[in-house]
Amino acid sequence: MKLPGRHALVVCLSLPLAAHALTDDEPLPMRYEEPVQAGAPASPGTPAAANAVRLVNGCALYVTQVEDLRRYPEYVGNVSFAMPGPLSTPLFMQSIRGASGRDWTVEALKTLKGRGFQPYIGEKPAGAGTALAVVAVDLQLAHTWSAGLNLLSHVVLRARYPNGGSEDVRHYHGLGTKLNWANGNGEFMTTLNHAMTDALSGLAADAASVCAGQKPAAQTAGG
Secondary structure, three states: OOOHHHHHHHHHHHHHHHHHOOOOOOOOOOOOOOOOOOOOOOOOOOOOOOOOOOOOOOEEEEEEEEEOOOOOOOEEEEEEEOOOOOOOOOOEEEEEEOOOOHHHHHHHHHHHHOOOOOEEEEEOOOOOOOOOOEEEEEEEHHHHHHHEOOOEEEEEEEEEEEOOEEEEEEEEEEEEEEEOOOOOHHHHHHHHHHHHHHHHHHHHHHHHHHOOOOOOOOOOOOO
16 A cells, blocks of 8 residues: 555655664763753853843852762663554664763753852852752753654753751753754754753742742642
């Protein structure tokens, strides 16, 4: 039985993508780069997201601990290709490997300086004071995958804010998407970085509240 013309065209266009599938010996570099905001020109030597809203002015952000708590930290997603149609079967599926998720998270947290924070990673404040926030951050999910002609990603950060003898725990979900050109390492990495940036936005907002002497925002459903 011949494929309808539209489906045949999709298959032909997608075959180059399959030819560039990632291999097990080609892990993602896990380098964090701030995505360029729509309409914001990137300047050489300047962080791409430098135009992000400054939430505070000089708040000392003490990130006492950064951990990668993913169950399978060596993997960051999968790439697959399937024939179009409701009963399609994947023609191939490949896991995507990655390097250190902890180092990636640390590099991302350092960029909060662009939002007005003074990040101190792996340090504890010498004493109580104003205009500071203390938090421990855990990477719970970093996953990217292909879906048709798009790449998607999901990152989850867990933040633990000390509150007397207990902790206020918050989860920040970040999502990323981009057009898939060739299943390239850089494309998957960019998609993951979009999701990390999205998750950091929530963490930064709550850290700004803590700096102002307030509690983090109430936990949202599913977070």
